[in-house]
Amino acid sequence: MLLVYPDYYPEFKCIASACKHSCCIGWEIDIDPESLVRFQAIEGPMGERLARSICLEEEPHFILGNRERCPFLNQEGLCDLILYGGEEILCQICTDHPRYRNFLPGRTEVGVGLCCEAAGRLILSRKEPVTLCVNVEEVEQEEENLPLQELRQDAFDTAQDRTRTVTEREEALLEHFMGWVPELSASQWADIYLDLERLDDAWTAVLKDLRSYGDSVDMDGFSQYMTGREEEYEQLLVYFLYRHFLTAYEDGDVGSKVSFAVLSTRMIRLLGALHWQMTGTFTLEDQVEYARMYSAEIEYSQANLDTLFTMLM
Numbered sequence: 001m002l003l004v005y006p007d008y009y010p011e012f013k014c015i016a017s018a019c020k021h022s023c024c025i026g027w028e029i030d031i032d033p034e035s036l037v038r039f040q041a042i043e044g045p046m047g048e049r050l051a052r053s054i055c056l057e058e059e060p061h062f063i064l065g066n067r068e069r070c071p072f073l074n075q076e077g078l079c080d081l082i083l084y085g086g087e088e089i090l091c092q093i094c095t096d097h098p099r100y101r102n103f104l105p106g107r108t109e110v111g112v113g114l115c116c117e118a119a120g121r122l123i124l125s126r127k128e129p130v131t132l133c134v135n136v137e138e139v140e141q142e143e144e145n146l147p148l149q150e151l152r153q154d155a156f157d158t159a160q161d162r163t164r165t166v167t168e169r170e171e172a173l174l175e176h177f178m179g180w181v182p183e184l185s186a187s188q189w190a191d192i193y194l195d196l197e198r199l200d201d202a203w204t205a206v207l208k209d210l211r212s213y214g215d216s217v218d219m220d221g222f223s224q225y226m227t228g229r230e231e232e233y234e235q236l237l238v239y240f241l242y243r244h245f246l247t248a249y250e251d252g253d254v255g256s257k258v259s260f261a262v263l264s265t266r267m268i269r270l271l272g273a274l275h276w277q278m279t280g281t282f283t284l285e286d287q288v289e290y291a292r293m294y295s296a297e298i299e300y301s302q303a304n305l306d307t308l309f310t311m312l313m
């Protein structure tokens with residue numbers, strides 16, 4: 001089995017208490033069976049606290065507290081479970097997040113999700129083109145290049161072709177992979193995204209602003225403002241291609257995966273342009289924040305992904 005990861009992956013580090021949007025707030029945290037057995041074997045005050053904090057109905061999960069905080073997230077923004085038993089004590093979802101895994105024939109691909117601001121900073125501040133690495137220690141067989149992987153490499157080559165603007169690369173991707181992103185106005189896109197499942201009121205507010213003011217955004221002016229920062233959009237395109245392209249193994253539809261990568265990059269660019277128009281500025285931190293919101297609301301909702309992929313088919 002091969003383990004594949006983007007070259008920035010080993011540099012990821014959680015910033016814990018410095019995180020503005022901790023993944024220990026607002027997300028349901030399911031507990032896998034092995035961890036549940038481990039938690040139930042703990043005795044004393046921590047064992048009692050665990051018993052009080054876990055709901056065993058349906059999928060066992062932690063009972064979130066005030067403002068949907070994990071019951072083990074303390075006031076300093078640190079995890080009381082880690083303080084008690086080290087990182088090994090954590091359930092699978094807490095150990096993994098924001099890492100994701102895609103299991104494919106003969107290989108597992110891993111990465112870190114843009115829903116985490118530390119991951120977003122790592123990915124979007126990177127100037128050089130991303131390359132993929134294969135973990136040699138995990139290799140038990142010669143890497144076999146499957147047709148879809150070769151196609152994805154073509155997509156990466158197009159997305160990273162720095163002789164063209166990122167907008168030109170997006171057009172080339174759609175053309176080459178027979179993708180399709182409907183030609184809609186900013187306000188029409190806002191309505192489509194407002195119809196999707198939404199978690200955070202801040203995301204709803206952003207989409208409502210897009211609906212109200214998005215059609216008058218000066219995209220050419222924003223492009224000029226972003227001169228020298230095109231790599232941020234290249235990294236977004238490559239991130240979405242890496243994470244979603246090979247899911248075409250399941251349905252054979254490459255076009256919708258490429259279209260999703262282009263649409264997602266365009267939506268994040270549109271939100272950035274709107275922010276710039278409304279405030280006169282748009283920093284890398286703003287970019288990280290819009291990408292974080294987009295990823296949390298869209299990539300981490302299977303219902304939203306299904307809706308968008310179906311629309312783009």
Ligand code: SF4
Pocket residue numbers: 013014015016019020021022023024097098115116117118119
């Ligand atoms: S969102 Fe990222 S940086 Fe923040 S607490 Fe979670 S893993 Fe750490």
